[in-house]
Amino acid sequence: MTVHISTPISTHLQTLLSKRAPPKTLCPSEVARALSSAELQAEGVGEWRELMPRIRDLVWQMRDEGEVEILQRGEVLAADVGVESVIGPIRVRRKV
Template sequence: MEMVTLDEEQTKIVHNQLAVLLEKRQYPKTICPSEVARAFTQQELDALGARTWRDTMHNIRQLIWEMRNDGAVEVLQKGEILSDETMTLEDVHGPIRVRAKQIDEQR
């Protein structure tokens, strides 16, 4: 499947599914981007213009990377946080994991 840029409604579908899964995992637990893709209903896949969950993986990884750049999530590879600000998604090869960024609570 060729790469397609998501419109606002499609982005909302991916973001909502990602938010649901991240909320279910307590820090420091992570999720795999494929968990997001596999959680889509057939109706959501249709709205995303995808035949299978695999067709959504690039867009999921892209949204995760944007959220990382915005400081909302941490992206990990081999247990290490990918924190290099100059790194792009194209620099990342292989599986990644993602978790919500921990908010430091002041007491």
């Protein structure tokens, strides 16, 4: 597993992923909604929705490092699918 700079976002993401055994998935919004008001403020945002682009970027980084799989409509996204080309909800799961 690659070591990421510890931020409230990455900490909550790792915690939620560790509680879901594959093939169980999570929605990235669960990570954003898990942050406290103080953590949101420390991230420089007023509400959790503002963090979604950062969370998606982190998830894609983790996917590129072989840690997670990203799914859309129940299908794992191919390795060449970039964050900028995916519109709509995604799910994330630990890679087995």
